Amino acid sequence: RKEVEQDPGPFNVPEGATVAFNCTYSNSASQSFFWYRQDCRKEPKLLMSVYSSGNEDGRFTAQLNRASQYISLLIRDSKLSDSATYLCVPKGGNTGNQFYFGTGTSLTVIP
Amino acid sequence: NAGVTQTPKFQVLKTGQSMTLQCAQDMNHEYMSWYRQDPGMGLRLIHYSVGAGITDQGEVPNGYNVSRSTTEDFPLRLLSAAPSQTSVYFCASSSRRALINEQFFGPGTRLTVL
Numbered sequence: 001r002k003e004v005e006q007d008p009g010p011f012n013v014p015e016g017a018t019v020a021f022n023c024t025y026s027n028s029a030s031q032s033f034f035w036y037r038q039d040c041r042k043e044p045k046l047l048m049s050v051y052s053s054g055n056e057d058g059r060f061t062a063q064l065n066r067a068s069q070y071i072s073l074l075i076r077d078s079k080l081s082d083s084a085t086y087l088c089v090p091k092g093g094n095t096g097n098q099f100y101f102g103t104g105t106s107l108t109v110i111p
Numbered sequence: 112n113a114g115v116t117q118t119p120k121f122q123v124l125k126t127g128q129s130m131t132l133q134c135a136q137d138m139n140h141e142y143m144s145w146y147r148q149d150p151g152m153g154l155r156l157i158h159y160s161v162g163a164g165i166t167d168q169g170e171v172p173n174g175y176n177v178s179r180s181t182t183e184d185f186p187l188r189l190l191s192a193a194p195s196q197t198s199v200y201f202c203a204s205s206s207r208r209a210l211i212n213e214q215f216f217g218p219g220t221r222l223t224v225l
Contacts, residue, residue, distance in 0.1 A: 032212070034213055041199075041219075041221075042218070042219070043201055043216035043217060043218050043219050044154070044201070044216050045216070046213045046214075046215075087153070087154075098156065098159070098169075099144075099156075099203075099214055101146075101153040101154040101155075102153050103153040104153065
């Protein structure tokens with residue numbers, strides 16, 4: 001079983017739409033959770049950390065369900081600049097500081 | 112702060128050649144890691160280090176060596192390049208002490224092995 005599984009995508013949505021990405025992780029000992037954004041042929045950059053049951057940052061809302069080992073990312077009022085690949089990243093657990101990267105979900109926002 | 116820097120940005124090698132990918136960070140981070148990213152796959156951990164003088168293997172270590180003589184530098188060595196090592200390589204660092212200790216990535220090295 002993969003450490004992290006994400007929606008395969010791609011998601012093509014019009015500007016202004018709301019879109020949600022799902023992610024499940026297999027290591028129940030994971031302690032921290034992150035969503036990273038990766039633009040084409042660039043390095044991943046942190047979008048938001050996910051702590052407690054979830055948090056919100058502007059148009060972005062992340063939710064965490066530890067019992068179901070499930071993380072989600074909601075993007076409201078999509079912008080063209082949101083087009084990217086979104087990586088779900090649980091961290092820690094039995095191996096300590098190791099980060100586990102999903103294959104990512106591709107989002108294209110269409111004018 | 113420059114953050115995490117990597118050199119070179121692009122490299123073409125012939126099968127059997129050796130080379131070193133450089134990685135440096137100026138944030139005094141304890142943890143440093145090397146990943147490779149291939150199409151359709153997530154980032155896969157090659158080697159990592161929890162501090163100067165300490166390294167360990169990740170998920171795909173074969174064909175790669177690392178060393179960590181200083182906190183700042185974490186070079187990745189390809190001893191005898193193979194076409195299967197064609198990939199994009201990212202170096203990352205993180206702090207053990209930070210409250211939100213996310214990984215910071217370098218810009219990547221795009222390696223082609225012919």
